[in-house]
Every structure is written in C-alpha cells, then in structure tokens.
Amino acid sequence: MENLRGTKSQEEQWMLQNQCFRIYDIVSRLPPQAQSVNVEVRRENHIEYLTKSLKQLGPNFSVLDANRPWLCYWIIHSITLLGDCVDDKLENDFIDFLCRCQGQDGGYGGGPGQMPHLATTYAAINSLITVGGHKSLSSINREKMYEFLLRMKDASGGFRMHDGGEVDVRACYTAISVASVLNILDDRLIQNVGDYIVSCQTFEGGISGEPGSEAHGGYTFCGLAAMVLINEVDRLNLPGLINWVVFRQGIECGFQGRTNKLVDGCYSFWQGGVAAIIQRLHLTVNKQLGLPDTFGCKTESDNDSSDSEGEELSEGSSSPVEIHHPTKGGGKLNTTVAMGVNCGYDFIKRPIGMKPIFNSKALQQYILLCSQEEAGFRDKPGKRKDHYHTCYVLSGLSICQHCNARDADSPPLPGDVMGPYSNLLESVHPLYNIVLDKYYEAYEFFA
Numbered sequence: 363m364e365n366l367r368g369t370k371s372q373e374e375q376w377m378l379q380n381q382c383f384r385i386y387d388i389v390s391r392l393p394p395q396a397q398s399v400n401v402e403v404r405r406e407n408h409i410e411y412l413t414k415s416l417k418q419l420g421p422n423f424s425v426l427d428a429n430r431p432w433l434c435y436w437i438i439h440s441i442t443l444l445g446d447c448v449d450d451k452l453e454n455d456f457i458d459f460l461c462r463c464q465g466q467d468g469g470y471g472g473g474p475g476q477m478p479h480l481a482t483t484y485a486a487i488n489s490l491i492t493v494g495g496h497k498s499l500s501s502i503n504r505e506k507m508y509e510f511l512l513r514m515k516d517a518s519g520g521f522r523m524h525d526g527g528e529v530d531v532r533a534c535y536t537a538i539s540v541a542s543v544l545n546i547l548d549d550r551l552i553q554n555v556g557d558y559i560v561s562c563q564t565f566e567g568g569i570s571g572e573p574g575s576e577a578h579g580g581y582t583f584c585g586l587a588a589m590v591l592i593n594e595v596d597r598l599n600l601p602g603l604i605n606w607v608v609f610r611q612g613i614e615c616g617f618q619g620r621t622n623k624l625v626d627g628c629y630s631f632w633q634g635g636v637a638a639i640i641q642r643l644h645l646t647v648n649k650q651l652g653l654p655d656t657f658g659c660k661t662e663s664d665n666d667s668s669d670s671e672g673e674e675l676s677e678g679s680s681s682p683v684e685i686h687h688p689t690k691g692g693g694k695l696n697t698t699v700a701m702g703v704n705c706g707y708d709f710i711k712r713p714i715g716m717k718p719i720f721n722s723k724a725l726q727q728y729i730l731l732c733s734q735e736e737a738g739f740r741d742k743p744g745k746r747k748d749h750y751h752t753c754y755v756l757s758g759l760s761i762c763q764h765c766n767a768r769d770a771d772s773p774p775l776p777g778d779v780m781g782p783y784s785n786l787l788e789s790v791h792p793l794y795n796i797v798l799d800k801y802y803e804a805y806e807f808f809a
C-alpha cells in the first residue's frame with residue numbers, strides 16, 4: 363500500500379489513473395445483456411413461506427440444533443425486508459427463545475444451554491434489533507457481552523469464534539459488528555484487529571478467511587465492513603479490492619464467491635454489499651489512487667436520472683463528506699472510539715458519492731428470474747430454496763434497488779427498481795445487514 367500513498371512518479375500516477383478508468387469502464391458495461399424484465403417479487407408467497415416456517419418451529423425453534431439464532435435471523439430479517447412483521451405471540455416467543463440462548467457469562471449459543479459462539483451471537487443480536495422494541499433491546503446484557511467479546515480476543519488481534527475455536531475474519535467481523543451496534547466498541551476490542559484483516563487481503567485483491575487462504579466474497583464482506591467500523595479502511599488496498607469484486611459478476615448476471623466458481627444468489631449480498639460499502643468510500647479510493655476527490659463522483663444530474671448505466675463518469679459537483687479520524691495500525695491504539703465517533707452511524711449518514719461499481723439491473727434480473735421460486739429464494743435453478751438464501755438474496759435485491767439513491771434516507775427512483783415499483787424492499791445498513799429503520803431505533807436505544 364505504501365506505493366499508493368508515497369511519492370509517485372508521473373508514470374506511476376498515469377498507470378493508477380488508467381487502472382481506475384479501467385475499473386469504472388468495466389463496471390459501466392458489464393454484463394451487457396441486462397434488460398428490463400417485468401417480473402414481480404412474489405411478496406405474499408414469500409411472507410407466507412417465512413411466517414409458516416417460524417410457526418412450524420414452535421417456541422423452541424427446534425431445527426439445525428447449533429444454528430437456531432441463525433434461523434431466527436434469516437427469517438425475521440427476510441420478513442422485515444419484505445415490509446412485514448410477525449404477530450405479538452410469535453414476537454414474544456422469539457425474544458424469550460433468544461433470551462434462553464444468552465449465556466450467563468455473555469454471548470449467545472446455538473440453542474439454550476449451548477456454548478456461546480460469535481456467529482450465533484451476531485445472529486441473535488441482529489434478530490433482536492430487527493424485532494425491536496423495549497423488551498427485545500433491553501433483553502441484551504451488554505456488560506456481559508463486552509466481557510465475552512474480550513474473552514474471544516486473540517493475541518494476534520483477531521477473534522476466536524468460541525472458546526478454543528478458530529481465529530478468522532468472520533470472527534473479527536461478528537465481534538466488531540456486535541460491539542459497534544451495541545455501542546460497546548472500545549480500543550481494547552479494536553487493538554490490532556486491523557492488522558489481522560490487512561494480513562488476509564490476497565494478491566487477487568479480495569479478502570480470505572485466514573492469512574494465506576483464497577479470497578472469497580463472504581470474507582471480503584466481513585473484512586471490509588469490519589475495517590470501516592473500526593475506521594481503518596484506508597489500510598486496505600481499495601483499488602485492488604474493487605478490481606477483484608467487479609470481476610466477480612458473471613455473464614449470468616449473478617455474482618460468484620471466488621474466481622472460477624459458479625454464480626450463486628447469496629453472493630448478491632456478500633459481493634453486492636461490498637460494492638455498496640465501496641460507494642461511500644470514494645474519497646479514500648481516490649486518495650489511494652492519487653486522484654482528485656471528485657473523480658468518479660456522482661453529479662446532481664446522476665441523482666436525477668433514473669437510468670444512469672453506461673454513461674460517462676464525470677467530475678461531480680456534490681461535496682461528499684468522508685470524515686477522517688486519526689487511525690494508527692501496527693499495534694498502536696485506534697483513537698476513533700476515544701473521540702466518541704460511531705463509525706457505523708457516521709458511515710450511513712454520508713452521501714453515496716460513487717456510482718454503483720456493479721451492474722445492479724443485471725443482478726436484479728438474476729435474482730428475479732433465476733433465484734426466485736414460487737415462494738422463497740435459491741442459490742441457482744436446480745437447487746432448492748432455503749432460509750439462508752432467501753435472506754441473502756433479498757438483502758442483495760435491496761442493495762440493488764437502493765444503490766443509485768443520493769443517500770440512505772432517499773427513496774430509489776422507479777428506474778432503479780426492476781419490475782413494478784411494488785417490488786421495492788426496505789433498505790438495509792450495509793455494514794450490519796439490518797433494516798435501516800430498525801438500526802436507527804437500536805442506535806437511539808444504545809446511544
């Protein structure tokens with residue numbers, strides 16, 4: 363990364379600018395065959411499938427024994443994205459069940475009495491925030507949660523999934539996401555986690571699960587989101603990451619998770635989420651490329667246009683605010699939290715300064731035509747629907763529909779939503795994958 367920040371020769375600058383033009387150029391063309399399709403999101407069918415699944419599970423949500431909070435999250439998040447909610451009885455069962463998964467020493471296990479685990483802790487917290495309301499939010503023991511997260515901290519700076527478990531980028535993200543959304547993130551939790559994540563960025567530009575492994579969409583989302591939440595995203599090679607992610611959208615219009623693998627509906631969120639995060643990091647991207655702040659930014663007329671794909675990118679007149687706080691890697695303290703900055707909130711309040719770096723129409727086409735079943739969503743034709751894919755395909759569809767908006771609180775224009783405008787889903791906070799209104803409620807509650 364030093365070469366992107368240090369003094370550059372004219373030739374180096376020219377090469378970097380060229381690389382950037384190449385990225386933007388590819389994005390505006392790929393894949394070329396995306397056309398408008400008038401396919402509806404089968405909203406009522408999906409809601410019925412999801413609500414029925416919840417009811418069939420009963421008050422113990424007994425299925426997939428070590429993954430029950432995940433099942434809760436996939437279903438409740440999907441229902442909320444579709445603009446619906448569950449009835450009072452189900453909501454109470456939901457909260458009571460997750461309370462029984464909460465360990466006495468903090469964190470949530472895969473079921474009542476099970477060992478707390480970072481993945482199920484993340485799923486439980488996102489579920490409780492999605493349900494919202496006083497009973498749900500106040501059921502979370504934040505003091506014990508902080509102790510649990512500290513216990514999961516490894517000497518490398520990374521986090522372990524559970525006591526004696528593996529250290530990886532997923533653990534780093536789930537720990538940082540939970541701490542951030544509950545407003546308990548501090549220097550002790552942050553210390554050196556950026557070093558661990560930086561060590562996982564591979565030669566391809568994406569991020570792997572552990573140092574030395576292959577870059578993958580799931581881990582790239584986790585690593586990038588965590589770096590934003592700790593305000594150290596400028597330590598990643600962002601042009602390299604963009605270069606990697608734009609090539610993950612295939613001619614089938616969907617995203618693949620890694621090089622030379624098949625596209626799959628769930629990467630609509632993992633890779634689409636990466637793209638959505640990048641759109642708010644244009645100042646850092648341009649700085650790393652040695653370009654002016656306004657390069658590749660959206661203009662006022664871009665925001666007024668309903669279909670901007672394929673247009674030339676020009677210097678923008680908008681003045682995006684990307685707040686920079688002093689961050690220090692290499693084992694020193696990150697001062698962000700001491701300065702009272704909430705990076706998750708800060709991030710979502712920024713204007714979306716860059717055009718989408720993926721073809722959102724094409725991805726909507728893949729989702730509506732290839733992933734959608736009569737009720738529920740799947741990886742690809744020939745595979746069966748499931749709750750995991752329903753959750754992440756819907757999350758990706760929401761990302762597509764909202765990626766041309768001026769900012770998080772502006773509604774998309776009709777041209778941004780493939781099919782009838784009634785297909786529009788709720789928007790999500792891309793760093794946590796929580797429906798935005800529910801995130802705002804939690805932000806106020808834990809402020």
Ligand SMILES: CC(C)=CCC/C(C)=C/CC/C(C)=C/COP(=O)(O)OP(=O)(O)O
Nearest residue numbers: 481532578580581584619620623624626632
């Ligand atoms: C928040 C949280 C817990 C995030 C998890 C992120 C995530 C989805 C990681 C993916 C893990 C992985 C290597 C899958 C490859 O599966 P595969 O070989 O079956 O699929 P592929 O062929 O598409 O790579």
Ligand SMILES: [Zn+2]
Nearest residue numbers: 626627628741
């Ligand atoms: Zn999948």
